Amino acid sequence: MRLSVPLQYAGNPRELIEQVVVLERAGLDAVWVAEAYGFDAPTLLGYLAARTERMLIGPGILPIYSRTPALIAQTAAGLDAVSEGRALLGLGASGPQVVEGWHGVPYDRPLGRTREVVDLCRRIWRREVIEHEGIYSVPLPQGQGTGLGKPLKILSRPVRPSIPIYLASLGDKNVRLTAEIADGWLPTLFLPEKADQVWGAALRAGAAKRSPELGPLDVVAGGLLAIGEDVTALREYARPVVALYVGGMGARGRNFYNDLMRRYGYEAEAEKIQDLYLEGRKEEAAAAVPAEFLELSTLIGPAGYVKERVEAYRAAGVTMLNVNPVGADPIGDVRQLRDWLS
Template identity: 80%
Template sequence: MRLSVPLQYAGDPIRLMEQVVALERAGLDAVWVAEAYGFDAPTLMGYLAARTERLLIGSAILPIYSRTPALIAQTAAGLDAVSGGRALLGLGASGPQVIEGWHGVRYDKPLGRTREVVDLCRRIWRREVISNDGIYPLPLPGGTGLGKPLKLLTRPVRDSIPIYVASLGDKNVELTAEIADGWLPTLFLPEKASAVWGKALAAGRARRTVEAPLDVVAGGLLAIGDDVAGLRDIARASIALYVGGMGARDRNFYNDLMRRYGYEDEARTIQDLYLAGRKDEAAAAVPAEFLELSSLVGPAGHVKERVEAYREAGVTMLNVTPVGPDPVADVRTVREWLG
């Protein structure tokens, strides 16, 4: 099992990236750079490529609606070049709140778009002459008529950059297991994950088009100590934001996930409070059990058990957010456990 951390999209990016540099020395394997509607991820990823030596650098995620497939492929190839082959391309559909509200792009056909973007990226990195019939017609019909099929001008460091897909719904998770190198779930509860996603993952794996097994990236807050259990509460505001406010009342993927985990009443309460502007109360309504199952916080023995729970749930890259007094020491300890 490899070890990674997410670079949050809030806060001072330079300070956060300096911490990542220190964590690399402690044995960290990868960093995932978020974007949402904050700073763009590729800029920060390029900075990390210059400041680190062996760390894998992934986007988590680049929304497929915010860039053309060709630009996504170019960006990943450029990062792979300046990092010496350390890029991981994390993609996702995001949601209509961000895509239509921030990017001004219609949120439609997320599954079809994901499939075509992944296919086009791989063809572009192989330097094929690109034409495409589908959601992204290339060359563009009905334009000036001057468009022509092209291939990538520069030669990529690798002709196959690993592609990870963020997905939650059954159809999207099934597609991820079929075509992606890795899966980026969120709000992952190891003990409940199989009941929620097991059938979708099995169906996708049965049609898998990638030779290597699916890499599964999941984790949570990390703090090791006898008196750190209260740090789990740090996640309350973020969980309330996603479950309560990241989407409309009848179209919130994170709220749906909490319900599928069995927290139907709690998900409804959190959403009602959040949409009413009572954000602190929404955060307080996040179940303590949910916080415990989605984190690695507590005495060393407990955290070690949580690591094994993620391993047993099929996680192959443990993605942790260090929140304890000594993040470097905690990452080093987990690295030693993982071997």
Template identity: 50%
Template structure:
């Protein structure tokens, strides 16, 4: 399916691919390897298009992608994300090429700059000039995929080093495809523009159909800069990552997602620099974002979770009964999302597996895929 992200006319049929976001290994009681395998296989059987894996400072994406992909037949695999500070661009190209080979041409390379605390505290890499560093990083990866000797003279990367015995080398193991699709995880307006300019897709978090038009305009600025007429998003994948919490009512559905929302809005970063908190403010939740952050940084994590407005969760996730989820699926499709990747929650692994199948059934019943 070719992604279609242009404005939707009334009565038009809009389609979305489904994805599953498996996150990290070992962060909650049910996210052991057997559970990840069960979720993966359920998504494969239910006709999901892609499975995404994450990394921070625990499990890494490549190991899990190589292992889990062996248990599926049709799923594509993506990194959401490879951390740019964790690998040289050449290493990222090598790993992506290897995974594309392993998965028979079904790997998507998602990249992100991480944050100051992880970049500097865990990887020992200064969190400076994230936009310029990302641009050069992608340039070098594309050079490697292009089967060219990698010679690059940038502000942040110099290959080969000018004062030693190094030489410009060519990637030995070619990916299955000429170019592995590159996605960027971006939040701020300038980073969104860069994503539209240099990437094949966008990995969005806390995506709301109501706020998405503003973000798509930022992507279009970059697309036009790259030479796409009128900033066209044809062929560009708008991949929204959302929570999925099927329940009999909205409050029950939202409560399962409150702690995760509070972690990001309140605790992912410092009081001065938290990209997710800034996003919530731009979406119109200024007071709540401040309260959640204050409570979380004061180590009142439960209070922070309860301070997350239900409306914020409802706008940025799929929660509640089947009818409400169906309504929100249409909103995402009509707003311009081309791949909707869900993180299924539930009180047991069985409930999470069931949610995967239920969502696929709703998509089919609503004619959305």
């Protein structure tokens, strides 16, 4: 099992990246850089490539609606070049609030778009001359634009003809697509003990269509990390984050994270959190997050307990443990976890 961390939204990005540099020396294998509607991920990833030596680096995630497939492929190829083959490409559909509210483009056909983006990226990295008809038509057909577009292939030579693509997905159809076409999966709010009941059927259905050339699906999941005898109170740090996603990341009826909490079996709690959050009562929404949910979605407690949590993630199929160290000794906690995983 490999070990990764997400780069945090808040704070000075240069300082956060310096912390990642230290974590790399402690044994960290990868870092994921979120974008959402904050700083763009590729800029920070380029800086990370210069400051790190061996760890894998990738966006977690780039929304597929914010860039053309060609630009996504170019960005990943450029990152792979400056990092000497250490790039990962995390992609996702995001959600209507960000896509339409921030990027100003319609949130339509997420499954079809995802499939086409993945296919086009792989073709571009192989330096194929690109001709494609679908949601994305390349070149633009006659009657659209100037009519001067012509089929092209990427000018530069990518370091690798295939860069690992990880998809963020939660719903059955998205997860099924992920298991079919992606190199890896980036689920959010992952509860290992309940994962199979929510996603098992979709993962198996997608795997049945998976090309043997892709190999096994890499699964990236985890949560807050703190190892010690008196650290369980640190689980409370997850409350406002869970409340934000379950309560505020989407409208009623179009909140994928709220749907997920309901599928886990917390229907009443999910409804209450959303009601409170949308009424502006964010602290009350955070207080309504079930303690069991916080426990199952984190790795916080004495060493023996955290070892048990690691094994629960492993049993759920997780191959890259993605943790956010929040204890008094984050470097020591990562080093200890690395020792257990080796």
